[in-house]
Amino acid sequence: MTKNPIVFSFRSFFHPFATFQSLAGTELSPRAVFFSYALWLLLLPPLFSWLGAYASGWHLGAKEPLVLTPKSLTIVSIGYFLLLMFGFVSTAIISRWMAGTYGASRSLGLHFALVAIVGTPLALASVAHLFPHVFFNVLVLIPTMIWSMYLLYRGLPIILQTPPERGMLMASSLVAWLLVAAVSLLGISMALWTAGVGPFLGV
Amino acid sequence: MSENMNLPKSHYHDEIVKTCLQFSVAWALLAMGVGVYIAAQLVWPQLNFDTPWLTFGRLRPVHTNGVVFGFGVSALMATGFYSVQRTSMVPLFAPRLAKFVVYGWQTILVLGALSLLAGWTSSKEYAELEWPFDIAILVVWVSFGVVFFGTIAKRRIKPIYVSNWFYGGFIIVIGMLHIFNNLAVPISIDKSYSLFAGAPDAILQWWYGHNAVGFLLTGGFLGMNYYFLPKMSGQPLWSYRLSIIAFWAFTYSYIWAGPHHLHYTSIPEWVQGTAMVMSVILLAPSWATMINSVMTVSGAWEKLRSDPALKFVVLALAFYGLATFEGSMMALRSVNVVSHFTDWTVGHVHSGALGWNAMVTYGAFYYMVPKLAGRPLYSVRLANVHFYLALSGTMLYIMSMWAAGVSQGLLWLSVDQVGELRYAFVDIMASMTSYYGLRFLAGFIFLSGTSLMAYNLYKTMGARKAIEARPPQVDPAYQV
Numbered sequence: 001m002t003k004n005p006i007v008f009s010f011r012s013f014f015h016p017f018a019t020f021q022s023l024a025g026t027e028l029s030p031r032a033v034f035f036s037y038a039l040w041l042l043l044l045p046p047l048f049s050w051l052g053a054y055a056s057g058w059h060l061g062a063k064e065p066l067v068l069t070p071k072s073l074t075i076v077s078i079g080y081f082l083l084l085m086f087g088f089v090s091t092a093i094i095s096r097w098m099a100g101t102y103g104a105s106r107s108l109g110l111h112f113a114l115v116a117i118v119g120t121p122l123a124l125a126s127v128a129h130l131f132p133h134v135f136f137n138v139l140v141l142i143p144t145m146i147w148s149m150y151l152l153y154r155g156l157p158i159i160l161q162t163p164p165e166r167g168m169l170m171a172s173s174l175v176a177w178l179l180v181a182a183v184s185l186l187g188i189s190m191a192l193w194t195a196g197v198g199p200f201l202g203v
Numbered sequence: 204m205s206e207n208m209n210l211p212k213s214h215y216h217d218e219i220v221k222t223c224l225q226f227s228v229a230w231a232l233l234a235m236g237v238g239v240y241i242a243a244q245l246v247w248p249q250l251n252f253d254t255p256w257l258t259f260g261r262l263r264p265v266h267t268n269g270v271v272f273g274f275g276v277s278a279l280m281a282t283g284f285y286s287v288q289r290t291s292m293v294p295l296f297a298p299r300l301a302k303f304v305v306y307g308w309q310t311i312l313v314l315g316a317l318s319l320l321a322g323w324t325s326s327k328e329y330a331e332l333e334w335p336f337d338i339a340i341l342v343v344w345v346s347f348g349v350v351f352f353g354t355i356a357k358r359r360i361k362p363i364y365v366s367n368w369f370y371g372g373f374i375i376v377i378g379m380l381h382i383f384n385n386l387a388v389p390i391s392i393d394k395s396y397s398l399f400a401g402a403p404d405a406i407l408q409w410w411y412g413h414n415a416v417g418f419l420l421t422g423g424f425l426g427m428n429y430y431f432l433p434k435m436s437g438q439p440l441w442s443y444r445l446s447i448i449a450f451w452a453f454t455y456s457y458i459w460a461g462p463h464h465l466h467y468t469s470i471p472e473w474v475q476g477t478a479m480v481m482s483v484i485l486l487a488p489s490w491a492t493m494i495n496s497v498m499t500v501s502g503a504w505e506k507l508r509s510d511p512a513l514k515f516v517v518l519a520l521a522f523y524g525l526a527t528f529e530g531s532m533m534a535l536r537s538v539n540v541v542s543h544f545t546d547w548t549v550g551h552v553h554s555g556a557l558g559w560n561a562m563v564t565y566g567a568f569y570y571m572v573p574k575l576a577g578r579p580l581y582s583v584r585l586a587n588v589h590f591y592l593a594l595s596g597t598m599l600y601i602m603s604m605w606a607a608g609v610s611q612g613l614l615w616l617s618v619d620q621v622g623e624l625r626y627a628f629v630d631i632m633a634s635m636t637s638y639y640g641l642r643f644l645a646g647f648i649f650l651s652g653t654s655l656m657a658y659n660l661y662k663t664m665g666a667r668k669a670i671e672a673r674p675p676q677v678d679p680a681y682q683v
Contacts, residue, residue, distance in 0.1 A: 199617060
């Protein structure tokens, strides 16, 4: 795996299956994958959302945008980054935990790489946050998410060296976890808003 | 000769199973079609053509009743009758009564749908049908119980398999909820008033409403899962003991959860608190079943090569995991204060209804129909296309509703520095059109998949009679 995150991200974005193939069976250091690649990707969504919301506020559909103070925006963006980091690391660890059941490789570095490559399109598509109209973001991110799911289902058996059918079962288990993680993000956000962090709500 | 002596003389009553399954598919098409139509009305309101029976208010209960009681309950009757015979190793008890149950239920559904279109309604959600229907439902439901439990009573094998516990719990609890929630004073053939008033009426309604979700859409369909999953995967349950623990924990905790629909209303706060705590506890038995099922299927991966049915059940389990977690989280008061009344709730219901209920039922149907027809499925390819349509339809549905719901929650509650609401309700409502457009598309995609299944199953079964299957020999160690 190349040390340069930009080169690697382009390679995994344009040639994901070749990347999965080239990593299969290798020994990767999870720390190297995280610090030389994933971390930089994880920084993108909070950065784009901070810039977009600072410049024009959140356009949730109503006429007037919801404008947050720079301080609130920074807190929300840091929270976003921490949750993404937690989501990344926990998904890789859960994937490794599941690997035993599905006869897949248990090398933690490969699980870090799998989650990073599957997440690359989503991290890059977060450039849509620069234009923080929610519906526009939905239109960009839903097809990206479908592409990422496709990468997960097709790529998992390749990089983790398990038969495609077992890979399908493992990918479905991971999808269950990811759906739960996504909905947790919504729930945690709402609980934080209710507690006074973020937008000013009359509750 | 002695071996043959303990075999029952008659075969399983599968003809009635087949009929009920066909009714279920017909209701899926009809009721989901109505759902897509009313989704379109939310984008283009003129689609009601100023005709009272085509308005959203009348069609919406036709959609919900048609999907839950038409598609869902017919599927539970079909799979329940199919599995209770095989797990009890005897033909159905009182087969004529079973016929009465199936045709009686369909008559109630058709006339009930017409009454809803005519504007008859008790106004109780998921219990809109007026008192004459409530009495008819009770008669059919008790008959359903007699056939089901009668079959278990005359079983030839000692253990009562776990799927029957879930189906049995579903029949008993739904009967109990139906009776209490529909106690009313009739004033004419088409109108009655609830025996209860105010807050007690609301608590009773949501005791009913939530446990209809609990014991029908969860418990009943778990019965389906527990029978068909080991059958499809050719593996015994990963842990039978865990399935029994899950049943009792589920039954005990679900019944308390209803008042979480009434957070921040005039019902006592301790009732809301109890419902919230029990909703969180509920996650344990829900996930026990999910893990048990996932581990059962994990050893049967080779079957995925040839069996399209198994894919649906695997995916159903993922959505079951999501929907049960999401439900527990939305029951927390600090989340509910934002999420309540938003489209997130609608998305949550559909992640369960499309992702879990419909998918597990489709899996069961793809498994059962070739067995009933005695020949392979007409097209595995069409079933695979259906799988991807169902998956993408469900994902698009829930994601559009997540975005709509979160936006609504934020906009409705946003206040300025002096505490005044920042956004007008009508502006927020108008801004939802794009999400509703996506939801309409999602529903259409899902319905297209269901139509492919209906065609595939029709081509497999045609006008054939169900194969006459006979109960097998019972291992003497387990014989009654």
